[in-house]
Amino acid sequence: MALHDTFLHLGRKNLLQHTYKQIFMQTRGLHKTTASGSVDITHSPADLKDDTAKASEEVLDVANAKNLKDMPGPSTVSNLLEFFYRDGFSRIHEIQMEHSQKYGKIFKSRFGPQFVVSIADRDMVAHVLRAEGVAPQRGNMESWKEYRDLRGRSTGLISAEGEEWLKMRSVLRQLIMRPRDVAVFAPDVNPVVEDLVKRIKTMRSLQPDGQTVENINDLFFKYAMEGVATILYEARLGCLEEDIPKMSQEYIEALHLMFSSFKTTMYAGAIPKWLRPIIPKPWEEFCSSWDGLFKFSQIHVDKKLSEVKRKMERGEEIKGGLLTHMLVTREMSVEDIYANMTEMLLAGVDTTSFTLSWSAYLLARHPMVQQQIFEEVERVLGGRVPTGEDVANLPLIRGLVKETLSRLFPVLPGNGRVTQDDLIVGGYFIPKGTQLALCHYSTSMDEENFPSAEEFRPERWLRKDSTDRVDNFGSIPFGYGIRSCIGRRIAELEMYLALTQLLQKFHIKVSPDATDVRAKTHGLLCPGAPINLRFVDRD
Amino acid sequence: MSSSLVRVLLHRAAVARVTLAPHQTLRKTSALSRCGSVLHRQIRGINTFTLPLRTEEKVTINFVNRDGKKISVTALTGNSILDVVVDQNLDFDGFGACEGTLACSTCHVILEEDVYKKLGSISDEEMDMLDLAYGLTDTSRLGCQVCLRKDLEGMLLRVPETVADARVDSQQESST
Numbered sequence: 267m268a269l270h271d272t273f274l275h276l277g278r279k280n281l282l283q284h285t286y287k288q289i290f291m292q293t294r295g296l297h298k299t300t301a302s303g304s305v306d307i308t309h310s311p312a313d314l315k316d317d318t319a320k321a322s323e324e325v326l327d328v329a330n331a332k333n334l335k336d337m338p339g340p341s342t343v344s345n346l347l348e349f350f351y352r353d354g355f356s357r358i359h360e361i362q363m364e365h366s367q368k369y370g371k372i373f374k375s376r377f378g379p380q381f382v383v384s385i386a387d388r389d390m391v392a393h394v395l396r397a398e399g400v401a402p403q404r405g406n407m408e409s410w411k412e413y414r415d416l417r418g419r420s421t422g423l424i425s426a427e428g429e430e431w432l433k434m435r436s437v438l439r440q441l442i443m444r445p446r447d448v449a450v451f452a453p454d455v456n457p458v459v460e461d462l463v464k465r466i467k468t469m470r471s472l473q474p475d476g477q478t479v480e481n482i483n484d485l486f487f488k489y490a491m492e493g494v495a496t497i498l499y500e501a502r503l504g505c506l507e508e509d510i511p512k513m514s515q516e517y518i519e520a521l522h523l524m525f526s527s528f529k530t531t532m533y534a535g536a537i538p539k540w541l542r543p544i545i546p547k548p549w550e551e552f553c554s555s556w557d558g559l560f561k562f563s564q565i566h567v568d569k570k571l572s573e574v575k576r577k578m579e580r581g582e583e584i585k586g587g588l589l590t591h592m593l594v595t596r597e598m599s600v601e602d603i604y605a606n607m608t609e610m611l612l613a614g615v616d617t618t619s620f621t622l623s624w625s626a627y628l629l630a631r632h633p634m635v636q637q638q639i640f641e642e643v644e645r646v647l648g649g650r651v652p653t654g655e656d657v658a659n660l661p662l663i664r665g666l667v668k669e670t671l672s673r674l675f676p677v678l679p680g681n682g683r684v685t686q687d688d689l690i691v692g693g694y695f696i697p698k699g700t701q702l703a704l705c706h707y708s709t710s711m712d713e714e715n716f717p718s719a720e721e722f723r724p725e726r727w728l729r730k731d732s733t734d735r736v737d738n739f740g741s742i743p744f745g746y747g748i749r750s751c752i753g754r755r756i757a758e759l760e761m762y763l764a765l766t767q768l769l770q771k772f773h774i775k776v777s778p779d780a781t782d783v784r785a786k787t788h789g790l791l792c793p794g795a796p797i798n799l800r801f802v803d804r805d
Numbered sequence: 806m807s808s809s810l811v812r813v814l815l816h817r818a819a820v821a822r823v824t825l826a827p828h829q830t831l832r833k834t835s836a837l838s839r840c841g842s843v844l845h846r847q848i849r850g851i852n853t854f855t856l857p858l859r860t861e862e863k864v865t866i867n868f869v870n871r872d873g874k875k876i877s878v879t880a881l882t883g884n885s886i887l888d889v890v891v892d893q894n895l896d897f898d899g900f901g902a903c904e905g906t907l908a909c910s911t912c913h914v915i916l917e918e919d920v921y922k923k924l925g926s927i928s929d930e931e932m933d934m935l936d937l938a939y940g941l942t943d944t945s946r947l948g949c950q951v952c953l954r955k956d957l958e959g960m961l962l963r964v965p966e967t968v969a970d971a972r973v974d975s976q977q978e979s980s981t
Contacts, residue, residue: 396939396967443906445930658929732927733943738936746937747909748902
């Protein structure tokens, strides 16, 4: 094991150095640090005593660790019934809570052939994520890989693993992970927000009261798609137009098919290959929705590619954003670009739209909170359109997104990890290769982590000063570490800009016939019923 | 914008001129987080290389690693602490896993109080990541977000223990 660790460590170092060399070669002028010797001086550790002795609390008393056999959890049969007969898939978040209350904060379950250890404790989640190596693995992506092999496609950041994944991640994170790099996209996203506002005005005018927009998620879905495509493809898709262009409409359908067939694709993964001739539909739907998604990305990437080529041939200047950059620098093959564009777009639409829907829903139901956030927006912006840099001065807008996404409606109610090393978690010995489910929904709703957890309180995220900190693993909607959400900063920017401008323009109110909308799990945590809201002009 | 013309070497040996659009392009300087100098902040675009505007100066900084050993290194101003650790091959296991993209807190360092104060305000994104750092203190910072300046000469940085140090070793009883 030690050898394995060392190997991975060296692997990472080499990779870093390799990247460095590559960049250095590309950039001749980049200034490297002058060679300067490191001087090692032995220093007494006494005065530097670490208060992290607890670090080793879980340290590896393998001999005394409990065996997985002794871990509590629901029986295989009751779990099968719960999920396949009582449709537990749509209540994964609730079952997570029930099971953690019944069996404790670490429990085991079995879904057919898949054995899972669920972890619903903040500190244990922290322990697992902090112990991660260089290429963490989320879960079994066999069916995704199989489709890609079948069609000769590349894997992208979601479906790739190991070295292959790390290579792509290293390229992409340098482009879209740093907040200040992403803030520059604000001028591209703001026109999309403007179209969203226009669309809201059109849609409400079609209603008898002139105020209501029905099923707001449908609109936010289109906003999110348009927003993320603006950044990824440097192109507008027309999703917020009256008549959506045919190609974009087809893509939306492919996306819907992907999401609606989520359950069947879950089964598709679970159904053994030899059963496919008998039950062909799930696999066929799975493949055809992927076909649609890949086709769409390929059209956009190819279009940009021929534009770049044309300009290069003519010796013209090449101006552009993310995609242009990727096509010019070719740090990834075009096939890899197709795959990553496909997977990033897929990951960046409903996640963002559900969060926007819940945020708007919560604002409508808490007019006092809405007023408080509106006052902050007015104070800081005075009616002006926000820039990427303004967001830093809008802590309540950030708090709103955190309170919605991190706490009340974590769009990913649970995340997966396959352990890359043996671990001891919660006193149990967990062998390498075990599928873990990190139960974010449970930890977000845990009173120990968040007092008055049921309440909507964006101000709980405000910091008094720079030393005002919390141990925050109770709520990590984007994950943590090198396999965390690559689109995090893009999604945040889209949400901050949209919510700020919606508050500037409208009082968001509940519709008179509104009832409580509960969450259901459909792969992601989404509204269980349409959310209808009234948008009343502020002026 | 003429000053922001940059060249990108293409894989196919062609050389293209890439102009920076005011807001549509990306910044790309290195594999790691070169600190945002004034120049970097102003230029928004495919910025494959940038010559620093100001002259860089050498500063000596002192790390205390997880074994309590002191390591003194000389580095140039404008580099981040993470740059220094990578450039100088300092062997802090797991340090800077996300390459300075604010997705983890593995480049967590603990500063002395006066240095911590001198550095000034911390972005909210960094604070969010610090919340997740192991063994957090009141003078903790992320190494990728701290830029070397002349007035930091002689600063002392402690590299805290990580939970990864406590990973199980199935061959032996314990890996620590």
